[in-house]
Amino acid sequence: MSDKEIKVPNIGEFKDVEVIEVLVSDGQSVFKNDPLITIESDKSSVEIPSVYEGKVKSIMTKVGDKVSEGDLILILEDSIEIKEEVKDQPKIYDKQKKDNSQKEKVTIETAEKNFKEINISKLSSASPKTRKFARELGVDINEISGSEREGRVIEEDIKKFISSKININLEKKATEPKKISSEFSHSDFGEIEIKDIPRVKKIASNYLLNSWTTIPHVTNHDEADITEMEEFRNSLTDMYTGEKKKLTPLAFIIKALVLSLKKFPSFNSSIDDIENGKITFKKYYHIGIAVDTPHGLMVPKIRNVNIKNINKISKELKVVSEQSKNLKINKKEFFGGSMTITSLGGIGGSFFTPIINYPEVAILGIGKSQKKQIFINGKFQTRIMLPLSLSYDHRIIDGAEAAKFNNDLKENLGKNFAYKLAI
DSSP states (O other), X not given: OOOEEEEOOOOTTOOSEEEEEEOOOTTOEEOTTOEEEEEEOSXXXXXXXXXXXXXXXXXXXXXXXXXXXXXXXXXXEOHHHHHHHTTTOHHHHHHHHHHHHTSOOOOHHHHHHHHHHOOGGGSOOBOHHHHHHHHHTTOOGGGSOOOSGGGOBOHHHHHHHHHHHHHHXXXXXXXXXXXXXXXXXGGGGSOXXXXXXXXXXXXXXXXXXXXXXXXXXXXXXXXEEOHHHHHHHHHOBOTTTOOBOOOOHHHHHHHHHHHHHHHOGGGGEEOTTGGGTOXXXXXXXXXXXXXXXXXXEEOOEETTGGGSOHHHHHHHHHHHXXXXXXTOSOGGGGSSOSXXXXXXXXXXXXXXXXXXXXTOSEEEEEOOOEEXXXXXXXXXXXXXXXXXXXXXXXXXXXXXXXXXXXXXXHHHHTTTOGGGGGO
């Protein structure tokens, strides 16, 4: 039996680095890859592992020593002596041996190679006391950004790191829907029929759930006076045939919406990188239109509506609606929108709470227009009123801005007549 000397391997250009921690003691059994000491340069700390197994006979370094390549760390007694020593505890030793056998076999040469490949800049600097504190809590100190000079980690950094992890897990659990199971089955109460959920609805469900659980929705309800708009729309005729033009009110609403988006750019933005404090302002105007199809709700986009007239927009609405209903629309057309309009005008109903189409930050819900008696200039007048339901992301849009946006939209739909310029 012979003793084994373990020396400092090649640690690159670092020389005379300080030993800040001795991780073993006299008489302790160590295995290959077990850390022996921690050395620290000006920028980082590195643990030096054992390349042999055995029992510590003599430790040749202590905290505060300066070491370089080739300096003696400690002397190990041959590993055979360990086997004899633990004969009375075969189960414990066997488990250690089995665990150790899973580790990569390390030679002096491979250890030196590993140290040469270490990216020192990625390792954290910390005192022995702080490192011990991190180990006791099961935290990898190299995952923590230190708050002290040159990124040195202190105990307070570890506490904040653990606290942030706990908060993330709690938030994740809070947003995860809880599945509630019933002790009875539906068939216990009568005849049932089970069908497959349409594919489009299954796909949409994930997007809707993500939007509803991650975006703080607020909805502003209002009414727009569209009397003049409807009179103008119904007065339009084809200049060649003299026949009345069949232009959908939605085309006028789209044009009016773009005018408001230009005035309030926050509504034409996305904050999908809000964790890093970034907001994306879009310079294009692609309006999403919710289309009711036999397969489920689809939201294709009408592109660049700011440079298209109402005739063009009206025609494109018919095209994308047919393509959606026949499942002949390109998947890409469901993405890259500025804002979405969802309308119940052709079905009925007034106000509702539409869900924002992530990653957009707002959606406009349109109800069925109705004739109402409105008190204007000291007397009641019959006006055509359009219900507006504006849902917005309260993280980036506040209530005052939403109210101003709705007021501007009402003007664009009313006597402002700005949309007439794009006929």
